[in-house]
Structures are given as C-alpha cells and as structure tokens.
Amino acid sequence: MSSASALLEPRTAVPAEDALERYRLDARAWLAEHAPRFSGAVRRGLPLERDVALGRAWQALKAAHGYGAITLPKRYGGGGGTELQKIVFTEEELRYDLPVAYFSISLSNPVPIFLRHAPETFRQRLGPPAIRGEHIWCQLFSEPAAGSDLAALRLRAERQGDGWVLNGQKLWTSWAQIAQWGVIVTRTDPDVPKHAGLTYFFLDMRSPGISVRPIRRLVGHPDLNEVYFDNVYVPDEQRLGEVGGGFRVAIETLMIERYGITDETASSPALEALVELARRARLNGRPALADGEVRAAIARAYVERQGLRSIQKRAMEAIAAGREPGPEGAIRKLLLGRMRQQLGALALDLMGADGIRLDPQGESSRDFAHAWLDPSVRIAGGTDEVLLNTLAERVLGLPQDHRPDKGVPFRQLES
Amino acid sequence: MDFSLSQEQQIFQDSARRMLETECRFETRGPLIAKGSFDGDRWRAIAEMGWLGMALPEEHGGFGGGAIETALLMEEIGRVLMVEPVWAIAVLTAHALLASGDERALALLPRLVAGEVLPVLAHNEADAGGVTEHVATVATPTAQGGWRISGEKTLVVGGNIADRFLVSARTSGRTGDREGISLFLVAADAAGLRRQNVRLIDNRWAAHLLLENVQVDKADVIGRVGGAIDALDEAHAYGLLAACAEAIGVMDRALWITRDYLKVRKQFGTTLSSFQALQHRMSEMLIELELSRSMLHRALSLFHAGPEIRRQALAAAKVHIGRSGKFVCGQAIQLHGGIGVTEEYVIGHYFKRMTTIEHELGHSHFHLQRLAELEQRRGTPVAPLAARNAA
Ligand SMILES: Cc1cc2nc3c(=O)[nH]c(=O)nc-3n(C[C@H](O)[C@H](O)[C@H](O)COP(=O)(O)OP(=O)(O)OC[C@H]3O[C@@H](n4cnc5c(N)ncnc54)[C@H](O)[C@@H]3O)c2cc1C
Numbered sequence: 001m002s003s004a005s006a007l008l009e010p011r012t013a014v015p016a017e018d019a020l021e022r023y024r025l026d027a028r029a030w031l032a033e034h035a036p037r038f039s040g041a042v043r044r045g046l047p048l049e050r051d052v053a054l055g056r057a058w059q060a061l062k063a064a065h066g067y068g069a070i071t072l073p074k075r076y077g078g079g080g081g082t083e084l085q086k087i088v089f090t091e092e093e094l095r096y097d098l099p100v101a102y103f104s105i106s107l108s109n110p111v112p113i114f115l116r117h118a119p120e121t122f123r124q125r126l127g128p129p130a131i132r133g134e135h136i137w138c139q140l141f142s143e144p145a146a147g148s149d150l151a152a153l154r155l156r157a158e159r160q161g162d163g164w165v166l167n168g169q170k171l172w173t174s175w176a177q178i179a180q181w182g183v184i185v186t187r188t189d190p191d192v193p194k195h196a197g198l199t200y201f202f203l204d205m206r207s208p209g210i211s212v213r214p215i216r217r218l219v220g221h222p223d224l225n226e227v228y229f230d231n232v233y234v235p236d237e238q239r240l241g242e243v244g245g246g247f248r249v250a251i252e253t254l255m256i257e258r259y260g261i262t263d264e265t266a267s268s269p270a271l272e273a274l275v276e277l278a279r280r281a282r283l284n285g286r287p288a289l290a291d292g293e294v295r296a297a298i299a300r301a302y303v304e305r306q307g308l309r310s311i312q313k314r315a316m317e318a319i320a321a322g323r324e325p326g327p328e329g330a331i332r333k334l335l336l337g338r339m340r341q342q343l344g345a346l347a348l349d350l351m352g353a354d355g356i357r358l359d360p361q362g363e364s365s366r367d368f369a370h371a372w373l374d375p376s377v378r379i380a381g382g383t384d385e386v387l388l389n390t391l392a393e394r395v396l397g398l399p400q401d402h403r404p405d406k407g408v409p410f411r412q413l414e415s
Numbered sequence: 416m417d418f419s420l421s422q423e424q425q426i427f428q429d430s431a432r433r434m435l436e437t438e439c440r441f442e443t444r445g446p447l448i449a450k451g452s453f454d455g456d457r458w459r460a461i462a463e464m465g466w467l468g469m470a471l472p473e474e475h476g477g478f479g480g481g482a483i484e485t486a487l488l489m490e491e492i493g494r495v496l497m498v499e500p501v502w503a504i505a506v507l508t509a510h511a512l513l514a515s516g517d518e519r520a521l522a523l524l525p526r527l528v529a530g531e532v533l534p535v536l537a538h539n540e541a542d543a544g545g546v547t548e549h550v551a552t553v554a555t556p557t558a559q560g561g562w563r564i565s566g567e568k569t570l571v572v573g574g575n576i577a578d579r580f581l582v583s584a585r586t587s588g589r590t591g592d593r594e595g596i597s598l599f600l601v602a603a604d605a606a607g608l609r610r611q612n613v614r615l616i617d618n619r620w621a622a623h624l625l626l627e628n629v630q631v632d633k634a635d636v637i638g639r640v641g642g643a644i645d646a647l648d649e650a651h652a653y654g655l656l657a658a659c660a661e662a663i664g665v666m667d668r669a670l671w672i673t674r675d676y677l678k679v680r681k682q683f684g685t686t687l688s689s690f691q692a693l694q695h696r697m698s699e700m701l702i703e704l705e706l707s708r709s710m711l712h713r714a715l716s717l718f719h720a721g722p723e724i725r726r727q728a729l730a731a732a733k734v735h736i737g738r739s740g741k742f743v744c745g746q747a748i749q750l751h752g753g754i755g756v757t758e759e760y761v762i763g764h765y766f767k768r769m770t771t772i773e774h775e776l777g778h779s780h781f782h783l784q785r786l787a788e789l790e791q792r793r794g795t796p797v798a799p800l801a802a803r804n805a806a
Contacts, residue, residue, distance in 0.1 A: 147752050149682035172753045216758035218767070224757075282542060284784045285549075285591060293780060345741055348770065349778045352544055353570045356616050356771045373616065373767065375748055376756045383752060385692060405684025413684060 023085050027067070027092045034061060039096040048222050052178055055099035059133025069107050069131045076115055076127030083319050097366055101223070102136055105174050110137035110183040113253040114202050117240040122202075126181065138179035138205070140170040140227060141250060147172075148386050150185070151194040151247055152405075154414065155229060157186035157201070163235040164188070164201070166209075169228050172380075176212045176225040179205045185250045188243060190411040197410050198246030203234045219364070219374045254382075266336040267364050268371035271301055274347050277368070281350040288350050297346050304339055308332055327395050330387045337378040344372030424487060427469075427480075431491040434464060439495035441761045448618045452498035453576040462530030467505040470653070471513060476525025482718045485653060486660035486711065493664025496761075496768050498619050500535070500573025506657045508536040511581055511650035515598060515638035520581075534600075535577035537568040537624055538647060545777020545785075547651050548593045548644055552626065554584035562586075562636070564599060564629045572775075574622025575612040577603050582626070586641050593644045598637040605629050617768040648722070651776055655729045656718065658775045659711050662736045665772070666704045669747040669765035673697065676751055676762075693750060700746055703739035710735045727789050730782040737779030740769040 036042075038058040043051055062068040063077055070086040072078025079085070093100070111130045114137070115123055129135045146153035155168030166186055176182070182205050189197035205212075209232035215224040241249040275298060281288040288294050315328035347368035348355035355369050364370040378384045392398045405413050420428065438457070447454055461467065469484040471477025478484075485506060492501060509527055512520040512534070526532045543549035552566025564584045574580070580601045588595030601608060607629040610622045638646055674697060677688040687693055710732040717728040744766040748755035755762050773779065 142753070145681070147682060149684075152682065152684075218756050218758055218763040220758075282544060283780060284544070284788075285546060291780065291784065293783065341745065346780075349773070349780045352774065353539075353541060356570070356774050357613050369616070373770065374756065375745060376753075378749055379752055379756065384749065385690075388692070401683070401690060402685075403683055408684070 020084055020088060024088045024092060027089045030065065030067070031092055031096065035093070035096040035098060039098045043097065043099060051099050052102055055102045056133040058098055058100070059103055059131075063132045068133070069111070072107075072112060072115060072127075072131060076123060077131035078127075084316055087316060102175055102178060103133060105139055106130065106135075106137040106179070109253045109256055110139050110181070110202070112256045113183060113240065113249065114181075116252075117249065118202065119237060122238070130181070135180040136175055136178050137202075138173050138176045138182040139253070140173050140176070140182045140184040142172045143169060144171050148383060150250060151198065152413070153185060153187060153198070155184070155186050156190075157188050157199060157234070159188075160233070162237075163233055164199075164239075166203075166229040166232040166234060169226060171226050172215070173212075173225045173227050174223045176205065176227050177214060177222075181205060183240070183253065185246045187410065188246075190414065191409050192244070193407050194405060194410045194413065195247045196244055198250070199243050200240045200246035200249040201234050201238050202240060203232070203238060207232050207234070209233075217374070217376075219370050221364075221374070266333075266340040266377045268340045268344060269347070269366055269368055271298070271305060271343065273366075274298065274301070274343055274350075274368075277347055277350050281352070283350075294346070294350070297342070301339060301343055304335065308335060308339075327391055330382075330390055333377075333382070334384055334387050337375075337384060340371055340377060341375060344368055348372050420483075420487075424483060427484065428487045428491065431464070431466070431488055432494070435491050435495045435497060439497045441496065441764070444498065444618075448498055448614075451575045451612065452618060452620045453500065453573075458499065458533075459530045461499065461501065462528065465528075466501060467509070467530060468524075468528030469505070471509060471524060471528065475513065475521055476528040482653070482656055482715055485657050486715060489657040489660035490664035490667075493661035493768070493772075494668045496617070496665070496764055498617075500576065500619070502654070502657055502661065503535055503571075503573030504533060507650050507654045508534050508581060510653040511536050511538075511598070511646050512637070514646035514649035515643070516646075517637045519600065519634070520637045533573075533576055533578045535571060535573045535580055536583075536650060537571045537574060537577075537580040537601075538583045538650075539568060539570055541567065541569045545781040546591065547647050548591055548596065550583050550585045550596045551590045552582070552584040554586050554597060554599065554631075556586075557630065561630060561632045562599065564601070564626050564631065566626050568624040568626070570613075570615075570621045570774075571624060572615075572619060572621045574610060574624065575620040577622070579603055580608075580624065581637065582624075582629075583643060583647060588641075595641045596643045596647065597640050598643040598646065599631050600635045600637055601626075601629060601631060605631075615771050617764065617771045619771065652718070652725055652729060655733055655776050656711075656714060658772050659707075659714065659729070659732045659736050662740050662769060662772045663704070663708050663711055665765050665768050666700075666707065666736075666740055666743040669744050669762060669769075670697070670700050670704055672762055672765075673700075673747045673750050687750070696746055696750065700743045703743050707732075707736045707739045723789070727786065730786045730789070733777065733782040734779045734786065737773045737782070740773060744769040 038054055043054065046054065059068060066079040066081070067089055068077060068079065070079040070081040070089055071083055074080035107130070115127055126135065130137055141150055143153045143155060155166060155170065157164040157166050170184070181202060183200065183202050185198050185200050187197050188199040191197070209230040211228045213226045214222065215226060217224055278289045278294050278298065279287065283291045283294070311328045311332050315325040318325045351368060364374055393400055465478050466488055468477035469480045469488060470482065473479045489502065504527065509524065512524055523532060523534060527534060540549060540551055542551070552564065552568065554562040554564045557563050564582060566584060568582065580603060582599045582601045583596055584599060585595055586597045603610070607627045609625040612620060612622050614620055677693055677697070678686055680687045714728040714732040717724050747762050748766055751762050754760050757763065
C-alpha cells in the first residue's frame with residue numbers, strides 16, 4: 001500500500017478502455033453460452049464431490065479459452081492477460097452461481113506464488129494441471145497460536161538429508177480435504193526472532209504423515225479443516241525462497257491479490273435481491289417497501305454501493321496506469337463486510353420465518369440467512385481490526401501498538 | 416431503575432443458575448438436540464423444580480410468582496442456551512390458557528405445571544410478522560354443533576413434541592380483525608392435522624402445522640367464541656417479556672465469554688485484551704447490554720400499568736434488545752476470530768439464539784413501527800424514522 005495521496009490523484013484516462021470494454025463483451029457472450037450448464041439449478045442438491053467435479057469441468061473449460069487463470073503465464077496454461085481483464089471477467093462470472101469457490105484460494109495465491117519461485121521442471125509439471133482444475137492447491141498458513149500474528153507459527157521443519165521433516169498443526173485450511181498440493185510456512189529456526197526463522201515450501205498433500213480433519217462451520221460450509229503433520233518429509237527442492245526467508249514469501253503470497261475481493265456483495269445476495277424481497281414482504285400488514293426505515297436502509301446501501309464502485313474504479317485506474325493501488329482494497333473489504341452484515345440483518349427481518357429455518361442447501365451468495373449467519377468475511381483474509389491497523393500504520397503514519405515480542409528469539413516466546 | 420430481588424427470588428435465581436449450568440452443558444447437548452430437544456425425564460425434572468408454573472396462581476397449580484420470576488428464569492435459560500420448550504409451554508401456552516378463563520383450560524394448568532401434558536399454543540402464521548390479530552386460519556361451524564378448522568400454523572416452537580395444540584382460528588371477521596378469533600384445543604393426532612418438524616438455527620425445534628378440515632367438538636372451544644384476542648394479547652405480553660429476558664441472558668454470557676477469551680488468547684506476544692481497540696469494543700458491548708437490561712427492567716415495572724403502556728414498553732424493549740443483540744453477539748464472534756465461526760465452539764450459538772429471538776413475536780422493525788404508531792396515536796410528534804435510524 002503506498003499512501004493516501006494515491007487516493008487524491010486526479011483521474012487519469014485509461015487508454016485501453018475500449019479494448020477492455022470489448023474484452024468484457026466477449027467474456028459476457030462466452031459466459032452466456034457456457035455458464036448455464038454449470039450453474040444455478042444444475043448445482044442444486046449436488047453433494048460436495050459432484051459439485052467439485054462440476055467445478056473442475058468448468059475450470060477446464062475456462063482454461064481452454066484463456067479464462068482459467070487470466071493473469072498467469074501462457075506457458076503454464078494461463079491466459080497471459082492483465083489484472084484488469086481478470087477483474088472484468090470475475091465481475092461478469094459472478095453474475096452466475098458457478099462452482100468456483102474450490103479454486104478461489106488455489107488460483108489466487110498458492111499457484112501464482114509457486115509459479116514465481118519454484119524450479120522450472122516443477123512449474124512445467126504442476127502449473128498446467130492446477131490451472132485446468134485437475135489439482136487444487138491449499139494455503140497452510142494459520143495455526144492455533146498464529147492467526148492475525150502469522151509470524152508466531154510453530155509448525156517445525158527440521159533438516160534431514162536432502163530435505164526437511166515437518167511436525168505440527170495447521171488450522172482453518174480451506175479446502176485441504178480436496179487439495180492435491182499446498183503451500184506451507186514452517187519454523188526452521190526457533191533461535192532467532194519470530195519473523196526470521198520461517199521457511200516456505202510447497203508439498204504434496206498425499207505425503208505420508210498428513211491427516212486432514214474437517215471443521216464444522218456455523219452454517220455448514222464444508223471448506224475448513226485442521227491439518228496435522230506427523231514426520232512429513234519434504235524435499236529441499238520444494239522450498240520456495242531462502243531458508244529463513246519464509247515470512248517474506250508468505251507476505252508476497254498474501255499480496256498477490258493486490259486487489260482482493262472483486263465481488264461487490266462479498267458473496268451475499270445482491271442489493272437488487274433485497275429490494276425484491278422488500279417488495280414481496282409485508283411489515284405491519286403493509287408492503288415492507290413502503291416502510292420508512294426499510295427505504296432508508298436500502299437508499300443508504302445504494303449510496304454506499306456507488307462509493308464502493310467508485311473506489312473500485314480508482315483502484316482499477318491505478319492498476320491500469322501501472323501504479324500500486326493504494327488503501328482501496330482494505331477500505332473496500334472493510335466496508336463490504338459491514339454492508340453485507342447490515343443488509344443480511346435487514347433481509348432476515350423481511351424474510352420472517354424463512355430466516356430462522358436454515359436451508360441446508362443454501363449458500364451465502366444466494367441465501368440471506370447464510371450470509372447473515374456467516375460473518376467470516378470479516379475474519380478471513382485479514383480481520384477487520386487488522387485492516388484498520390494497517391490503515392492506521394501504513395496510510396496515516398501512526399505508530400504500531402507495543403509489540404513485546406519484537407527482537408526476542410522465538411524459543412523464548414514459546415511457552 | 417434497578418430491581419432488588421426478594422430473598423425468595425434471589426434463591427430462585429441461584430438455584431436455577433446452578434441447575435441449568437450443570438444440566439445444559441453445551442458440550443453434551445448433541446443427543447438431546449437429535450431427539451427433538453426434548454426428553455421426558457428431563458422435562459419431569461424441570462417440572463419438579465417448579466419452573467413450569469412459576470408465574471401461575473397457586474389455585475391453578477402454580478407457585479404464585481409473576482413477571483419477575485418469568486424474567487429471572489428466562490434470563491438463566493438464555494445464559495446456557497437451553498433448547499427445551501419452556502418458553503413455548505410454560506410462558507406462551509400457560510398464559511393463553513390462564514387468560515382464557517375457560518374451565519377446561521384452567522383444569523389443564525396443574526397438569527401442565529406437573530409436566531404431565533404438553534399443550535402448545537399454535538398461533539403464529541407465515542404472514543403474521545408479529546401482529547397478534549393476524550389469523551387467517553378459519554373455523555367453520557358444522558351441522559353437529561362442532562367446528563371444522565383449516566389453515567396453516569408456522570414455526571410453532573415446541574410443536575414437535577406437543578400432545579395437543581391450542582389453535583387459534585377465525586370464526587368471524589377478516590384476517591387482522593381483533594374480534595372473531597377463537598381458540599380450540601386440538602389433539603396432536605387429530606385427523607386432518609399434519610405436522611412437519613423443523614430444527615431451528617439455534618437447535619430448538621418447532622413444527623409447521625397444516626390443518627385440513629380438522630373436526631373439533633363444541634366443548635373444544637376455549638373461552639368465548641370470537642373473543643380470544645385478549646388471551647392472546649396476554650400470552651404475547653408474557654412471551655415478549657420472556658423473550659427479552661432470555662436475550663439479556665444470551666448477551667450477558669456472550670459478552671463475558673468473550674471477555675474471558677480476550678484475556679487468554681495471545682497474538683503479537685501479548686493477550687488480545689491488551690489491545691485498547693478491543694477493550695473499547697468490549698465497553699461498547701457492555702453499554703449496549705446495560706441499556707438493554709434497563710429496557711427490560713422498565714418493561715417489567717410497567718408490566719401491570721395498563722395494556723397501552725405495557726404494549727409500548729414491551730415494543731421499546733424488543734426494539735432495543737434486537738439491535739443490541741445483533742451488535743453484542745456479532746462482535747462476540749468477531750473478537751473470537753476463526754474459532755467464532757465454528758459449530759463446535761459455543762460463541763456462534765449465542766449469535767444464532769439471538770437471531771431466532773429477534774424473530775419471535777415480531778422483529779425490531781415491526782416493533783419500531785408499532786411504537787411510532789402508538790406515539791402518533793397519543794399525539795406526540797414523531798421524529799422521521801430515517802433520522803432515528805441514522806442516530
Ligand atoms: C472462512 C475462513 C477461511 C480461512 N481460510 C484459511 C486458509 O485457507 N488458510 C489459512 O492459513 N488460514 C485461513 N483462515 C484463517 C484466517 O486467516 C484467520 O482466522 C485470521 O487470520 C484470524 O486469525 P484468528 O482466527 O487466529 O483470530 P485472532 O488473530 O486470534 O483474532 C481474534 C480477534 O482479535 C483481533 N486482533 C488480533 N490482533 C489484533 C491487533 N493487533 N489489534 C487489534 N485487534 C486484533 C482480531 O481482529 C479478532 O477480532 C481462514 C479463516 C476463515 C474464517
């Protein structure tokens with residue numbers, strides 16, 4: 001993140017605007033032709049396994065048309081396109097209810113970082129199947145004692161011959177149960193301060209000694225897992241970055257999505273769906289849409305959406321002009337999370353009884369009850385509080401909180 | 416305004432808390448929930464504690480308590496997220512039966528209190544949204560002098576284990592009229608009655624009832640034909656009060672569980688509780704809780720001050736509690752981080768219970784509207800709703 005002044009810079013014209021618009025229209029037409037076979041009613045009632053299979057087929061089709069991983073290099077099966085094209089395509093794709101969630105982490109962070117740092121033979125072998133959706137990659141960062149404070153992680157990696165032996169536990173690993181590969185941050189040196197003793201690897205999730213246990217979520221999303229490592233061997237050639245340089249690679253991984261969620265609803269039903277709901281629902285015997293407070297809430301949400309779209313546009317312009325986007329991503333994620341909860345609450349009120357009878361087939365992107373009961377967008381990928389800290393420190397130039405563990409060898413912190 | 420409890424009330428609260436904390440442990444409640452959140456032995460034990468009749472007069476088998484006892488017990492029930500239908504049976508149904516003044520109903524009360532019968536008020540309908548007089552289910556007279564009932568009742572909490580229903584149906588007038596609603600006692604296995612059990616998001620159970628030409632006798636009418644609204648109002652007043660008290664218990668525990676978590680969870684080499692941003696958040700939660708608690712106390716003190724004033728006080732409490740509940744329980748999850756969104760850990764369940772309470776007997780929006788109307792009727796100028804909301 002650069003500085004607040006990026007926000008204040010005058011709008012620069014986007015030279016490639018026409019080309020981008022053409023790209024959008026092509027994508028829209030392509031999606032209209034293919035997406036219906038993979039979305040909506042087709043998916044209703046599918047067990048996870050079959051929905052994943054459908055997702056893989058969709059991913060393969062996208063890859064065959066250059067939409068599989070738009071910004072990744074062509075030689076590994078990517079689209080070789082720009083970040084803007086990716087944002088545009090994602091916006092269009094999100095109009096459909098497609099089985100893309102299984103790849104959202106895989107292709108956003110682990111696979112790109114792997115393609116940046118891995119030896120060429122591995123890239124050629126593993127890049128294409130990942131982009132075609134045959135392989136799903138997971139991101140093994142968080143641990144019980146290391147959430148917001150990633151550098152506090154404990155999972156040990158110790159030298160053994162030409163490789164490393166891993167012992168410990170990861171937590172909150174999305175889609176570990178269907179992942180073939182993963183990227184992982186480990187502690188290789190506990191005698192130096194916490195950031196300095198970490199090393200980064202990629203590994204085969206079917207390696208002996210790995211066990212994956214599901215974690216049940218409040219609304220029954222089947223994504224989260226705990227992953228245990230019991231003497232898991234990883235060859236040194238699967239190291240990404242220097243020994244002791246793992247923290248830098250981890251941060252680089254998290255920064256790849258320079259501009260996080262592109263979905264303006266944060267995976268909840270759109271504002272239009274809420275208006276539709278308010279049109280049908282009744283409050284005190286009258287249409288809910290006639291209620292002053294409902295109208296005010298909807299109007300506020302519309303205004304805020306304009307603001308968010310404008311922030312989005314500015315970030316896109318910054319990217320197009322080759323600049324790092326400023327704090328737009330953090331601001332947008334914070335506001336989207338809040339708006340999703342406010343509208344979820346209102347929607348639930350309007351839904352009446354349906355709101356507290358959970359549809360087991362529901363999904364947060366089309367079911368308000370799910371969106372309301374699942375506040376995890378405000379936790380995953382950097383909590384609200386951590387984002388606020390980032391804005392305070394990076395943009396406002398305010399000092400960091402007191403960090404008593406600064407400079408202290410990790411071993412002394414472990415207790 | 417604060418309530419100093421009498422010695423008996425204090426003892427009642429203490430014993431309820433002890434019993435509930437041992438009997439309603441979150442970690443062990445799975446099998447109970449799987450059985451429909453009901454177990455005959457446990458229910459008899461609840462009855463033996465006197466909880467099913469705490470707010471009923473002694474001549475009907477109760478223990479002579481009132482609104483305060485109801486609130487005390489419900490707050491404790493909220494604290495442990497009890498899943499059994501005490502609210503549905505001992506509050507809503509018992510007060511509807513009592514207020515009906517009907518002999519058959521009154522005769523049923525001692526057996527309800529003893530846990531021998533499980534009558535459940537089946538009043539709520541899909542489009543009611545908190546309006547007590549919204550009854551679209553109809554009862555038409557039969558040639559034999561009885562009645563034939565048809566309609567649908569939805570989200571009848573505890574309906575899954577009811578042995579009989581106290582069904583409201585319209586015997587005259589139109590949906591929404593206060594006159595013309597009657598109550599009928601209907602056996603749970605009556606011909607033409609179909610019940611579909613649903614588990615609510617907070618692991619309580621409810622039933623959806625479909626009544627198709629259910630035949631009842633003349634003697635099954637409870638109270639005056641067409642004159643059930645007063646009994647329903649009374650039941651709803653107790654029900655609202657109890658729901659608000661339960662919500663206070665829910666918020667209170669969610670707050671303190673979170674406080675305790677922040678004191679032990681370490682990140683960045685220190686406990687989360689040392690981050691002032693989080694301390695302030697917790698203080699905001701406390702403010703909301705205490706405001707809500709005061710609203711409950713206000714409603715309690717005005718509970719017998721006449722129907723209009725009571726209605727106003729209960730609506731105000733429900734509005735406030737609904738909003739603070741979303742904030743307090745939502746932030747309780749947020750401050751827990753990832754562990755907050757898991758089914759295995761308790762904190763998310765406080766959020767879920769709060770969400771269902773918000774939907775009981777009319778949500779915040781509904782009650783805010785109702786308040787505005789009550790004020791308008793009294794001639795007080797009302798601030799535009801949008802302005803209030805922005806505050
Ligand atoms: C749906 C979901 C999917 C996830 N997927 C993955 C995944 O695939 N891979 C992976 O590695 N991880 C994943 N995570 C984990 C996620 O990254 C962590 O949950 C997140 O970083 C927060 O960590 P924590 O849960 O340990 O909470 P904590 O860090 O313990 O935070 C608890 C509370 O304290 C606050 N807090 C913490 N530090 C500060 C501070 N300095 N100042 C103020 N407040 C603070 C937090 O904001 C939060 O409110 C996922 C999480 C979720 C919910």
